[in-house]
Amino acid sequence: MCGRLPLATPERIAVSAAGVVTPIGQDLDTFWSALLTGADGISQIERFPVADLRVGQGGEIKKLTRAVDWRRVPDCRATRLLVSAADDLCVQAGSRPLDVEPDRLAVVVGTALGGVEEGERALGGSPRRLARALYDAPGHGLARWLGARGPVVTVSTACASGATALGMGAEMLRRGEADAVVAGGYDILCRFVMRGFDGLRSLTRDRVRPFDRRRSGLLLGEGAALVLLRREREAGPRRLGTLLGYGSASDAAHIAAPDSQGRGIERAMRAALAEARLDGADVDFVSAHGTATPLNDPIEAVALRRVLGVRGATVPVNSIKGAFGHAMGAAAALEAILCLLAGRHGQIPATLGLEERDSACDVDCVQGVPRALRPRISLSTSLGFGGCNAALVIESA
């Protein structure tokens, strides 16, 4: 097992507020309603050419609708998604600028792609965009918009990046490096990533069907999701929940495929539960990675069963990838927020696209309609290219 028990109980980290921008909603309430009603965020991609690709669909945000002064934000889609989510977060937190001393406000964001589209545009004849092509550029753009003058950190554990960011943000607070951290993840749909996944034949021509017998691949989506983290003793009464644990682990198996036994994600889950001083029997709900690829879902299900133990067959599981595709660096943060909202509202959204259960994915995936349940302890799992695995343990308020 990875992760012996910590020497001391780690300080509890509150999630005070959250903000999102997704293809199914550009604020927290709309996002949650769309998940409950089964809104479908998949559409034909319109923002860049896809005619030469096998698959031209994805979870594309057609227009950013928040009333932000975009003249103050760089013309970089990744930065603008982050700012949209941050604007929602500020509304949810009840103040903009956030009520934190700027020097004590940190930003930690995760991404799989950073500003790569700016690299495409720079190499395509707009060299002034070059500086924005570095993967940490959007995070710094967000910090400027927030007025944050504390540490600005970008992590890139592929599609587990959002979880890594939350874990690292929590540690920054425990170490006293900041008094508040805006943490989360983002990624955009762009030609670079569509070409890549299309070439790997990872994209489905069907719909995304997590844990379904007929699943045939993923679709990509875009979005950003941010949470405001504070030390619990300083967080005040306004909160969505608590980040109890975070764990990560490497597969050391393959550059692109997950470990065939799911050992990496199992180690990450166990490490997160160990940090939370909990075990699998305490988990009420799992927000799974659930990409709907033939490979991922059964591996993840088997690992979940090992970690959850005897309750593994009855703990409800959900994947949001069917609703708007795989939002890559944003996915884990969106799924963490889903856990918090499920606890607040007492409902677990159904997994869109799941119609025929696969016996190889032997978990209780919520299907058809939302399930009335108010999870107290949720587990969120993430896997990514490069053998990146991360897990979060979240307690609802």
Added chain:
Amino acid sequence: MRAPGIRAIGLLSGWGRGTAAIPVDASEAAGGRPVLTVERPALDPERFRRSRRECLMGVAAVGAMLEDAGQGPEAIAGERTALLFATAAAYAPSNREFIEARGGSMYFPYTAVAAVPAEVAIAFGLTGPYEILVGGAPATMRAIARAAALLETGACDRALVLAVEVFEECADLFERLRSPFDRPLVEGAACLWLEPGDGTLTLERRRGWKDGQEDKGSVGSRVGEMLACEPLATLALARDSAGLEGTQVHGSWRGETARLEWSRAPYQTRPRAA
């Protein structure tokens, strides 16, 4: 936080292998060359047939670290070893090739920042905690602090902090961004082997300093611009002259300057002869 001890350091750079190759003055030694390149390491050509140069540099840096420790790969394999990777731009060549359609789809996974540490993890069987930071020198210093936290909480028994930077394939692009880099760009790959140590480790940072200002602890004028590799090169150089006193590392990126300080000498071993 409790400071980690440094058990071993592996360093490859555009100057050569180890600290002995590093000149007294980078600009003078570069002789006008804007980029000092590390040649593709000659590792098993069959096993690493698809691997990119930057990935092999990472693997070679860990190999150099093991050599420095006098240990074999079995000493670090397994889930009790954490791997923390930092880079500002090691993904740039793979991204560029893919954008310019010079790389086929099977190389797409190598465009991920995670490609370098993934190759290292696979090569050495590293299955413990795993994190990747993007940025210049402060990102590496944060990775060291993060490693210290993982060691302190018992999440791992040892932590490797790896940094890799490559510039050759994008030298023309970096030239356009030249203003932040007043020294030659020096490619590098370096790995630090950390274990629980004595004393305290402090990470401080300030915003608003210009690069180079109040950066008296930097050895950048000696090593050149190594971005995320620079703190590890600094620690390797400091070990050569280390006594019982503490050690400081400085580094700047995007207007932020970070300082990492060990209250006591972190070195558990003396360097082995190259």
